[in-house]
Amino acid sequence: MDCLTARQILQLACPALELECPAASEPAAADCARAAEHVQACGACQSAIAQQDRFDRRAGQMCRDVAVPLGLKHRLYAALESAEWQATTVQRALTGATGVLVASGNRAAQTTAPSAASGKTRRRIAMAAAACLLLAWGTWQLLAPRPPRLELAAIEQAAALEPIDSALLPNLARFANGTAVCLPNSVNLSRCTIAAAAKECWLAGGQVAVYQFTLKKRAGSRSKPLPGQILAIPRVAVASPPVAQVFLQGRVEYIGHFAATAWSEGELVFVCFLSGGEDELQRLAVRRDAS
Amino acid sequence: MQPSDTVRLLEDLVERHYALLYRYAYRLSGSTADAEDLTQHAFLTAHAKIAQLRDPSSAKSWLCAIVRNAYLKDRRGPGRVVAALLDNLAAPLESPTDPDFDENQLQAALNELPEEFRSPLILFYFEEFSYKEIAEQMNVPLGTIMSRLSRARALLRRKLTTNQGPRELPVVEPAPACPPSSDPIARPQWIA
Ligand SMILES: [Zn+2]
Numbered sequence: 001m002d003c004l005t006a007r008q009i010l011q012l013a014c015p016a017l018e019l020e021c022p023a024a025s026e027p028a029a030a031d032c033a034r035a036a037e038h039v040q041a042c043g044a045c046q047s048a049i050a051q052q053d054r055f056d057r058r059a060g061q062m063c064r065d066v067a068v069p070l071g072l073k074h075r076l077y078a079a080l081e082s083a084e085w086q087a088t089t090v091q092r093a094l095t096g097a098t099g100v101l102v103a104s105g106n107r108a109a110q111t112t113a114p115s116a117a118s119g120k121t122r123r124r125i126a127m128a129a130a131a132c133l134l135l136a137w138g139t140w141q142l143l144a145p146r147p148p149r150l151e152l153a154a155i156e157q158a159a160a161l162e163p164i165d166s167a168l169l170p171n172l173a174r175f176a177n178g179t180a181v182c183l184p185n186s187v188n189l190s191r192c193t194i195a196a197a198a199k200e201c202w203l204a205g206g207q208v209a210v211y212q213f214t215l216k217k218r219a220g221s222r223s224k225p226l227p228g229q230i231l232a233i234p235r236v237a238v239a240s241p242p243v244a245q246v247f248l249q250g251r252v253e254y255i256g257h258f259a260a261t262a263w264s265e266g267e268l269v270f271v272c273f274l275s276g277g278e279d280e281l282q283r284l285a286v287r288r289d290a291s
Numbered sequence: 292m293q294p295s296d297t298v299r300l301l302e303d304l305v306e307r308h309y310a311l312l313y314r315y316a317y318r319l320s321g322s323t324a325d326a327e328d329l330t331q332h333a334f335l336t337a338h339a340k341i342a343q344l345r346d347p348s349s350a351k352s353w354l355c356a357i358v359r360n361a362y363l364k365d366r367r368g369p370g371r372v373v374a375a376l377l378d379n380l381a382a383p384l385e386s387p388t389d390p391d392f393d394e395n396q397l398q399a400a401l402n403e404l405p406e407e408f409r410s411p412l413i414l415f416y417f418e419e420f421s422y423k424e425i426a427e428q429m430n431v432p433l434g435t436i437m438s439r440l441s442r443a444r445a446l447l448r449r450k451l452t453t454n455q456g457p458r459e460l461p462v463v464e465p466a467p468a469c470p471p472s473s474d475p476i477a478r479p480q481w482i483a
Contacts, residue, residue, distance in 0.1 A: 011441040054389055055448050060416035062397050066314040072327060076305050079331050083338050084298060 001038045003045050009035040010049070069170045074202050078176035149239035152262060154204035156271055159231055160256035164201055164210055172200035172209045179234040181209040184270045186246035186263070187230065188286045191216045198232065208233050215274060215283060228258075228274035238269045248285050252278045297341050305334060308354055311419060315355055318413045319362050321402045333357040352420065356428045359410055366406070390452040400450040408443035415440050 009031050039045040172181050181198045183189070194213035201210045209232040214225040235241050244250030244263035247270070252261045258273040259281050274281050312333055317326035336357050337344070344353055392400070401409055407429070414425045426436040 008441075011445075051389060052444065052448065055451075056416075056444060058389075059397060059447060059451075060418065062394055063318060063401075063413060063416040064314065064418070065394070066317050068310045068313050069323065069327060072313060072330070073305060073309055075327075076309055076331060076334050077302070080298075080301055080305070080334055080338055083335055084301075087338075 001034050003038070003042060003048075006035040006038040006042070007045055007048060010039060011052075070168065071170060071200050071202055074207070075176055075200075078207060082177060150206035150233065150237050151204065152233075152238050152240065152242070152269065152271070155206055155208060155231065155233065156253075156255055156260060156262070158203040159201075159208070159210075159229065159271070160258050160260065160273060164199075164212070164229065166195070166199040166201075166210060166212045169199035169201055169210070171197040172207075173197075175209070175234050175237075176207055177234055177236065179236075179267050181232055182266075182268070183211060183230065184232075184247060184263075184265045184268070184272075186265060186286055187270075187272060187284050189213065189284070191283060192228075193225070203231075206233060206237060215276075215280065218283075226275045226280055228272065231271040231273070232268045233271075235264055235267055235269050241269050247272060248281065252281060297338075300341065300347065301334065301338055304337060304350055304354065308351055309334070311351065311417065312354055312358055315413060315417065316358050316362065318398070318401060319359065319406075319410065321398050325362075325365075329358050329361050332361045336361070352424050352428050355414065355420075359428070363406065390448065392451045396451060400447055403450060404443060404446060408439050408446060411436055411440050412443040412447065415443075 039049065174180055183194075183198075192213040192215050194211055198209035198211050201208050211230045211232070213228050213230070215228055216225055217223050241264045242250050242262045244261075245265060247263055247265075248261055250261055250263050252259050254260070255273070257275050259277050260271055260273045261281060262269065262271040264270075272281070272284065274284070309330060313326050313330045316329035316333075317323060320326055320329065333354050337350075337354060344350060401413070404412065411425050411429060414420050414428070415422075420428070422436055422440070423433055425440075426433045429436060431439075
């Protein structure tokens with residue numbers, strides 16, 4: 001048996017280079033034994049097989065060595081939670097609505113049977129069925145499970161007290177519920193250095209997009225640029241979204257070393273944190289005369 | 292199965308297999324974004340079709356098969372003609388030295404392999420599945436899988452040995468973009 005045939009038989013039979021006889025559908029056991037015999041006596045084959053083995057070990061190690069993104073597991077749980085919530089809601093709605101339909105249908109069938117009800121009676125039955133449907137829908141609206149709501153105060157606390165290292169976080173373009181991540185329009189970031197992409201962070205059990213920035217120092221000031229961050233959270237996920245609809249329309253609070261203010265804008269709730277006081281936050285306000 | 296059992300089983304599946312699925316999806320697609328999408332798709336499909344999983348011990352293979360099917364669907368077909376031709380190629384390589392390669396070169400070489408060779412090779416390198424399990428996942432006979440694995444290993448080594456030119460730059464994915472400016476909360480003009 002020549003080298004090439006021997007190696008092909010062995011590779012085909014034993015990809016892991018275990019010199020054992022293959023399954024019935026593979027090269028015949030006799031061929032396998034002869035190939036193994038050849039390799040045991042052939043230095044060139046032994047060297048070639050060892051080389052392929054080294055290559056496989058290295059490629060295999062590299063192949064397995066893939067960094068899993070931070071927060072992926074949480075994102076998967078969030079997606080599954082959302083899917084489960086939708087599934088239960090739809091199922092409950094369907095069983096509820098079908099029950100009502102079947103009940104009203106039966107009743108209609110009874111009344112429209114041989115006695116041939118008048119048009120007035122049919123209208124009454126239709127109205128009763130519609131009322132039943134409306135009642136069922138209302139009950140479902142009240143009783144249907146809702147996705148868990150996030151407490152904004154807890155998220156603010158977590159964000160202010162735990163330094164967020166955005167270099168370690170993955171980018172976030174869309175929240176698990178599909179809402180697009182974006183910066184607010186009502187903050188003037190022209191004096192800020194800010195990354196174009198938001199980072200994904202999990203705070204107080206909620207998925208939050210974080211834009212970190214620095215506010216340039218005032219002209220002539222010797223102070224350092226001020227660090228700040230804007231958090232964005234889907235409005236539907238927040239238990240009590242802020243009433244304020246633009247930046248600084250609501251209260252300014254002091255949390256940790258930051259002055260912070262929250263507002264709702266579009267589909268998102270934003271919280272802007274800035275190291276410093278309310279005066280510094282004012283520098284981020286969009287001047288009315290500018291627009 | 293009660294809804295609470297389903298949720299518990301799915302949580303268990305995520306806990307046990309999400310990293311493997313992500314790695315498999317990444318090696319198949321060569322993109323982190325696609326890998327995450329494929330992983331999420333696999334678990335959402337599992338959620339929708341959990342009743343089809345008769346034996347929880349085969350969940351790992353089942354999930355990997357979902358990932359591969361979704362990947363193939365995205366790519367509109369596995370390119371069977373090329374794979375069939377290659378079934379008869381790739382004799383063992385005679386090379387005096389071990390190839391030197393890095394992660395990007397490995398991924399580039401994997402990307403160049405026909406999918407029917409790449410998928411079993413990745414699963415083989417993951418050391419998580421027997422040949423029989425790989426064959427079942429690919430839905431081909433055991434002998435075909437062994438033959439493809441043998442050729443895939445030789446092909447990969449050949450590619451990495453002959454592509455010893457200048458190293459390719461790592462792929463940098465573009466930063467995610469905000470919605471177009473017609474969106475009510477579009478990115479303001481002053482953002483670079
Ligand atoms: Zn030989």
